[in-house]
Amino acid sequence: MADKWNKIEIGAIGSVPRVELKESLGLTGCEVSFNKLEAGHASPFVHHHRNNEETYLVLSGTGEFWLDGEIVEVHEGSCLKIAPETARSLRASPESALTYICIQAEKGSLKNYTRTDGIIDKDITAW
Amino acid sequence: MADKWNKIEIGAIGSVPRVELKESLGLTGCEVSFNKLEAGHASPFVHHHRNNEETYLVLSGTGEFWLDGEIVEVHEGSCLKIAPETARSLRASPESALTYICIQAEKGSLKNYTRTDGIIDKDITAW
Numbered sequence: 001m002a003d004k005w006n007k008i009e010i011g012a013i014g015s016v017p018r019v020e021l022k023e024s025l026g027l028t029g030c031e032v033s034f035n036k037l038e039a040g041h042a043s044p045f046v047h048h049h050r051n052n053e054e055t056y057l058v059l060s061g062t063g064e065f066w067l068d069g070e071i072v073e074v075h076e077g078s079c080l081k082i083a084p085e086t087a088r089s090l091r092a093s094p095e096s097a098l099t100y101i102c103i104q105a106e107k108g109s110l111k112n113y114t115r116t117d118g119i120i121d122k123d124i125t126a127w
Numbered sequence: 128m129a130d131k132w133n134k135i136e137i138g139a140i141g142s143v144p145r146v147e148l149k150e151s152l153g154l155t156g157c158e159v160s161f162n163k164l165e166a167g168h169a170s171p172f173v174h175h176h177r178n179n180e181e182t183y184l185v186l187s188g189t190g191e192f193w194l195d196g197e198i199v200e201v202h203e204g205s206c207l208k209i210a211p212e213t214a215r216s217l218r219a220s221p222e223s224a225l226t227y228i229c230i231q232a233e234k235g236s237l238k239n240y241t242r243t244d245g246i247i248d249k250d251i252t253a254w
Contacts, residue, residue, distance in 0.1 A: 029237055103157060117231065121173040
């Protein structure tokens with residue numbers, strides 16, 4: 001089953017500070033984490049990456065990124081791509097916790113997607 | 128700026144049926160989409176992939192996946208990895224819309240991550 005598909009349950013979104021999925025789900029193309037910063041809290045350090053592009057998806061709350069010294073405000077529905085070499089940090093606003101997903105994938109690794117990678121199984125009916 | 132980072136706003140999550148991020152954000156390591164199936168609705172076809180592993184993250188609602196004939200129930204916090212060759216379809220329960228994120232990344236493409244790809248910038252203070 002784990003070869004064909006795998007499932008885990010992380011519970012209510014935002015119920016824990018961080019859940020990393022790669023090891024538990026057996027991901028091989030990306031790392032995905034669910035994250036929650038409490039109101040007024042910041043990520044504990046500035047960091048960048050060697051090869052991985054990061055995509056941040058803000059699910060709720062408000063906050064701001066620090067990106068090589070630039071301040072970028074975020075809220076529900078804000079989606080960011082951050083290049084590997086860009087130094088980054090993140091903090092929740094004093095008023096609200098910030099919940100977000102972070103995806104790491106190797107820069108330049110995606111060759112095809114959706115219409116050029118997906119194949120419709122016309123002869124199969126699921127429902 | 129787009130070389131170092133890029134941001135788009137998709138609005139309230141679940142406010143539209145589908146938003147694809149790769150082109151608008153300039154992603155190069157994965158494709159990410161936000162999706163909403165209305166109550167009782169199903170994805171319009173069964174499909175599989177050539178090379179991309181898919182990760183599904185259920186944000187709200189209840190529903191079920193059809194995975195090579197197996198039924199897998201999902202709800203908030205359900206996270207699935209689906210191998211490229213697995214035929215898949217998805218439907219929302221009759222009672223609730225299903226909102227979820229789908230990530231496509233090439234199977235086997237992630238070499239390092241987090242502690243082996245991230246570098247802490249000890250000499251930089253953001254806040």
